[in-house]
Structure formats: structure tokens, C-alpha cells
Amino acid sequence: MKPERLWWKEAVVYQIYPRSFKDSNGDGIGDLRGIIEKMDYLQELGVDVIWLSPIYESPNDDNGYDISNYQAIMKGFGTMEDFDEMLASAHAHGLRLVMDLVVNHTSDEHPWFVESRKSVDNPYRDYYIWREGKDGKFPNNWGSCFTGSAWEFDERTQMYYLHLFSKKQPDLNWENPKVREEVFRMMNWWLDKGVDGFRMDVLSLLSKEPGLPDLGPVLNGYAVYNACANGPRVHEYIQEMRRKVLNRADTITVGECCAVTLEEAKKYASRDGREVNMVFQFEHMDVDSDGENKWTDKKMDLRKMKEVLTRWEKGLEGIAWNSLFWENHAQPRSVSRYADDGRYRVRSAKMLATCLHMMQGTPYVYQGEELGMTNAPFQSVSDFRDLDSINAYRDLVKDQKVFTEEEMLRFLRKKSRDNARTPFQWDDSENGGFTTGTPWIMVNPNYKEINAKEELADPASVFHYYQKLIRLRKENPIMVYGTYDLLLPESETIYAYTRTLGKEKLLVVCSFSGEEETFDCPEEFVVTERFLTNCETEIPEKCPEKLVLPPWGAVVYHLKG
Structure with missing residues (x-):
């Protein structure tokens, strides 16, 4: 087919x-x-x-x-x-x-929140998530992505509001139908201007667990923010968005879905077209993290990277669509x-x-x-502008003393968002x-x-x-629609896979090594034509039985039916 x-x-x-x-x-x-x-x-x-x-x-x-x-x-x-x-x-x-x-949250300077914090009976109060503290403490153990509690105390009404990110980014209450209608009206306004789609920030966080209970896993005393992901009504909300907004035009939509599982992704990006076209998943971005802690200069394990990417490639095959990024x-x-x-x-x-x-x-x-x-x-923390990096430095070096200043700067030079x-x-x-x-x-x-x-x-x-x-x-439609199959899953230096569309095949071999590497070509590819390479003078035009890859070499061979 x-x-x-x-x-x-x-x-x-x-x-x-x-x-x-x-x-x-x-x-x-x-x-x-x-x-x-x-x-x-x-x-x-x-x-x-x-x-x-x-x-x-x-x-x-x-x-x-x-x-x-x-x-x-x-x-x-x-x-x-x-x-x-x-x-x-x-x-x-x-x-x-x-x-x-960006509709999981707004600025605290948005007119909705300015009104919301005025009084407990303000018409906009329920546009955001407000709670009283428990026993003189935060309403629950939820933590912010930018370290610390996800709750901020507001003096005027003596209550806390939820912010899964900065305290200046209060979370919208998607349980309130008025919030959803406001968001959908705004999205339609942009479509009427002629935009072609939306990349949806932290889409998987829109629906919070009813009752806002304590959650795990816990890091530095708080439940990490992605424990709130993929809540019970999130697919209902997105399907409503599809009906009331996205079906009006030929849009492209991608949902940024932190903590998304493969099973949840099949719902977000199902080929039935009821939600979004594709999702961003971040599991492969955590391969060089230390558990829940991204602040490390740990080297990526290629075997783990291949396992993660292959699981998503094969898991979504024929069911949903993948997005690809480094x-x-x-x-x-x-x-x-x-x-x-x-x-x-x-x-x-x-x-x-x-x-x-x-x-x-x-x-x-x-x-x-x-x-x-x-x-x-x-060279120093003063060079950084990213709130996440600055907060992490203050929290992990100055407050908790988890890392020395030298260690943290090394990690920031490796992982800070400011690098991009x-x-x-x-x-x-x-x-x-x-x-x-x-x-x-x-x-x-x-x-x-x-x-x-x-x-x-x-x-x-x-x-x-x-x-x-x-x-x-x-x-070459095979690059888009061909099925993916991994080779050499246990290799620590070579990422090799095939793509297949009908009787046509591609063999992709990439070296993640600064040394020369040897790859045994599958028999069916021997003497096939070279399709693409990053080092033309060092990789043969015909696929040999034993392919010698120079440092960081890559080659694609083409087998036609």
C-alpha cells in the first residue's frame, strides 16, 4: 500500500x-x-x-x-x-x-492575570490556578522547571498561584471553558491573518491532575514539573482545539510534549488527524543527563541514543508521525x-x-x-542571559552548594540554552x-x-x-516514507540503519567516532551505488563488503528494486 x-x-x-x-x-x-x-x-x-x-x-x-x-x-x-x-x-x-x-501560561503582566490577582471574586480569578497553603506551607509539592516551588504567594489575596515555570509565568486554568474560548479566538485571529500553523509550547502540561495532589518523582524536595504532564483532559482539550480552530485551514501543527510517552504520542499525533500532526519528544535529549539532572558534562551513550530513537521510529510507524531534531x-x-x-x-x-x-x-x-x-x-555567570541557567547557578552553587562554581560553569558551557x-x-x-x-x-x-x-x-x-x-x-519519497530498521544496536561508535519503500532501499551508516571504523555491509548492499556521503574522497562509490569509515564519516548507499 x-x-x-x-x-x-x-x-x-x-x-x-x-x-x-x-x-x-x-x-x-x-x-x-x-x-x-x-x-x-x-x-x-x-x-x-x-x-x-x-x-x-x-x-x-x-x-x-x-x-x-x-x-x-x-x-x-x-x-x-x-x-x-x-x-x-x-x-x-x-x-x-x-x-x-504559548498557552499553558501567560505573563503575570497579562491583563487577565492583573485582574485575576485583584480579588477572589474577580471575573478573571478562575482564569488561573489559585490555592490556599496547607499548614503554613505550599499547596502541594510541585516544583518549577526553573527550580524551587511551583507556587508563589500573593499578598493581596493571601493565596498561592501555580507557575510551572517562572513566577512571572502563571499557569492558565484550562478547566475553565472561558479560557479555552479566549485561546481559540486568538488562534483563529492569527489564522485569519494568514499564518500556516502553530508550534505548541509545553502542550502536554495543559491538563492538571484533579485536586492537585502531591506528585513524584521528587528532586530537591519538589516533584519535577513534568510529573504534571499528560493530564486526564489534555486530549479532550486538543481535540476541541482541532474542531474549533485547526480544521479551518491546512495547518501544520507540532506539540512540544515534555515527558510524553510513546503511547501518549500515538494519541497526540495519530494519523486520524484529531489532534496535532506530530510531537516533539525529548527522551533522546536526556541520554547525556544524569537521571533527572541535566547539569552534567556526561558524554552521550550512542547505544542508548539508538535505542531511544529507534523505539520512537518503530513505535510511531504507520500510527503517528515523528519530528526530528538535534x-x-x-x-x-x-x-x-x-x-x-x-x-x-x-x-x-x-x-x-x-x-x-x-x-x-x-x-x-x-x-x-x-x-x-x-x-x-x-567565561562567567554574568555572560548568561537565560533564566533557567542563572537560576540553576544560584540554586545549585550558591544555595545548595551541590556544585562548585567551576563545575557549574563547565556544565553551563555544555548544556545552557544560551549556547543556542x-x-x-x-x-x-x-x-x-x-x-x-x-x-x-x-x-x-x-x-x-x-x-x-x-x-x-x-x-x-x-x-x-x-x-x-x-x-x-x-x-526521493523513500527519505520521507520509507520504513526504518536499525542495524548494529550494540555498536558504541556506528549508527547504521536502513530505509525501505517497496523494492527500494537505502543503507545509512554514520560514525560517531574520532577514529577510523569498519562496518560489515549487508550482502544485499554490496556493490550498490553511493547516494550521499560527507567525505567523497575517502568513501567508495560502490558499497564494499567491508566499509572503512574515516573519523565522523557518513555514507548512504542506494539499492533500487
Whole structure:
């Protein structure tokens, strides 16, 4: 049976973090007019969809994920007229545009919350989750993602409100139908403007456990926030959203689902189309964590990575759709995290791209990933801007003394979200061509060597490799629809798998090693044609019985029926 062809399965999505993409007016902050300036670049790369991290009006406590007005643009980013021009430009360039939908919480400066905290009988009180304390303590043991309790005491009404993130990000009460109607009205307003879909922030947290009981597991005295995930009414809420909003247009939707299980993902992204097109799961992002603690410089175990990714590839096969990513605004740079950002930076960045883009699912490219941008050499805690990183430093070094300052800085340089938020490196001019002013966060000093201008001029660059991968995906349905099967699950250095569509097959072999590695090719692939490689002079055009992979080598061989 031929697979059902859908455009959003065949698309490649490019995530823009507007604050760090391109500054057009010299104030040190990226903006919408900067994105307009670079639309030709995105078209040349070949992507199909732009996903914008939040651009709404916000006091910017959590870099825009604390929204005070869903229908206005943050002043530093521009105006609604700028947005309309940017949307029109994207469409004129053949690009669809996805908004970041943040509706688990708002800013505490949103008019709804300003009203909600005025009195216990205010009409907006039930828009948020308020509780009295128990025995002089917090209402329950829930913890915030940004450390500490998820409850904040409000003096005016002598009650606590829930915030699974910053205390300036109070959680909305989705049990209240008025809240849902407000959210759906806002979403329809954006669809009427012509946006093409939504990336839905922490979608799995919308429904809280009835009665808000104590939960586990517990970390530093609190139940980690993802214990609240996948609540009893979350699928009901999303199905209502589908009926009242998403079915009105041909949208692309992806739900960010922290703590999602494979079984839950099958519901969120089922092929029956009742909820979202696909989910972001983060299990593979925890492979280099230390249990619930992400602050470590532990090396990734490739065997565990393969086990996780394969379980999701096979588990969703024919049932739901997968999303593929190594990086985003909340994860460090993949070439620094999983590969070699020194001598073999270019080759290993191409290897990571090969490994991911050849899998089944919709690939997401985070800005700068297509250049092989690296983590930044932050020198002190004052270099960081990310609330999560700053809070973790204060909590784990100053308050609890779990780590020394030197240890924590080492972990932050490895894992901080700010590694993905340093400005895009456009050229080798001052500040990497990002701004003529003072950038809001440090520019990675390696912009002299790693930048878009250099890579566009070099046919062997990481950029041109991504461009080729994206083009091949459009030309070869097997890259989109072929089934995935893992080889060598116990190898600590080689990630190999096949893709199969009818009588056509691809063999993908990627080395996660700085040494030369040997791979025994399956008999059926011997003497097949090379489809793609990241090191053309070192890997044979015909597949040999014993394939010798150079450090960080990757190759795809093609077996036609």
C-alpha cells in the first residue's frame, strides 16, 4: 500500500529565534525586519516552513515565553505592520510560517492575570490556578522547571498561584471553558491573518491532575514539573482545539510534549488527524543527563541514543508521525554536544545532519545548525542571559552548594540554552554581521571562521550539505516514507540503519567516532551505488563488503528494486 502523501510530512522546518537572528536597526536585538532581509537566504537553503519563537508583547522574563498580549508584537521586534510584511514576504518566497503558541501560561503582566490577582471574586480569578497553603506551607509539592516551588504567594489575596515555570509565568486554568474560548479566538485571529500553523509550547502540561495532589518523582524536595504532564483532559482539550480552530485551514501543527510517552504520542499525533500532526519528544535529549539532572558534562551513550530513537521510529510507524531534531532554542549546539567542534567540525556536523535527516519524520533545522555553529566559550555567570541557567547557578552553587562554581560553569558551557541563543553568524565583520550595535548576548568569537558568507561561497561547506540533503528529500519519497530498521544496536561508535519503500532501499551508516571504523555491509548492499556521503574522497562509490569509515564519516548507499 502506498503511503498517504502529505505536504507537512515532506517539509523541512527552519526555526528562527528572532532575538538572535538579524538586527536591522542597530539596537542589538534581532527583529522582524531582519528576518525580512534574510528571506532569500532561507529560500536558497531550501526549507519549506519557518517556525518563529515567540514575538508577542512580553516583559521578557523568559525571552518571550511570558506573553502579556497575544495580539501585539514585542516592541524590540517591530510592529504588526512589520509582521504583515514579513508574512507576505515568506509566502512570496514559497515559505509557510508557524507561530509559537504559548498557552499553558501567560505573563503575570497579562491583563487577565492583573485582574485575576485583584480579588477572589474577580471575573478573571478562575482564569488561573489559585490555592490556599496547607499548614503554613505550599499547596502541594510541585516544583518549577526553573527550580524551587511551583507556587508563589500573593499578598493581596493571601493565596498561592501555580507557575510551572517562572513566577512571572502563571499557569492558565484550562478547566475553565472561558479560557479555552479566549485561546481559540486568538488562534483563529492569527489564522485569519494568514499564518500556516502553530508550534505548541509545553502542550502536554495543559491538563492538571484533579485536586492537585502531591506528585513524584521528587528532586530537591519538589516533584519535577513534568510529573504534571499528560493530564486526564489534555486530549479532550486538543481535540476541541482541532474542531474549533485547526480544521479551518491546512495547518501544520507540532506539540512540544515534555515527558510524553510513546503511547501518549500515538494519541497526540495519530494519523486520524484529531489532534496535532506530530510531537516533539525529548527522551533522546536526556541520554547525556544524569537521571533527572541535566547539569552534567556526561558524554552521550550512542547505544542508548539508538535505542531511544529507534523505539520512537518503530513505535510511531504507520500510527503517528515523528519530528526530528538535534537542536532548538532550548538545547545546546549539537556539534559541540554529540560530535567534534574542533578539527572535524565540518565533517561531524554533516554526519549529524545525515543521521537525522535520513530518518522517518519531519526534520527541524535550528538557525545556525546549517552552518555547524558551536557552543560559546562563556567565561562567567554574568555572560548568561537565560533564566533557567542563572537560576540553576544560584540554586545549585550558591544555595545548595551541590556544585562548585567551576563545575557549574563547565556544565553551563555544555548544556545552557544560551549556547543556542548567541547571535547568528552572517559574515566576518564585527559581531558576525548580526548587529551594528551592542548585541544583547555575546557573539561566539569563532564567527570569523564560521559564518554564512564563507559557507555560501564554499561548495564543500556545511550549508551546502544541508541544502543537498533538503533537495534529496524532495526528490526521493523513500527519505520521507520509507520504513526504518536499525542495524548494529550494540555498536558504541556506528549508527547504521536502513530505509525501505517497496523494492527500494537505502543503507545509512554514520560514525560517531574520532577514529577510523569498519562496518560489515549487508550482502544485499554490496556493490550498490553511493547516494550521499560527507567525505567523497575517502568513501567508495560502490558499497564494499567491508566499509572503512574515516573519523565522523557518513555514507548512504542506494539499492533500487
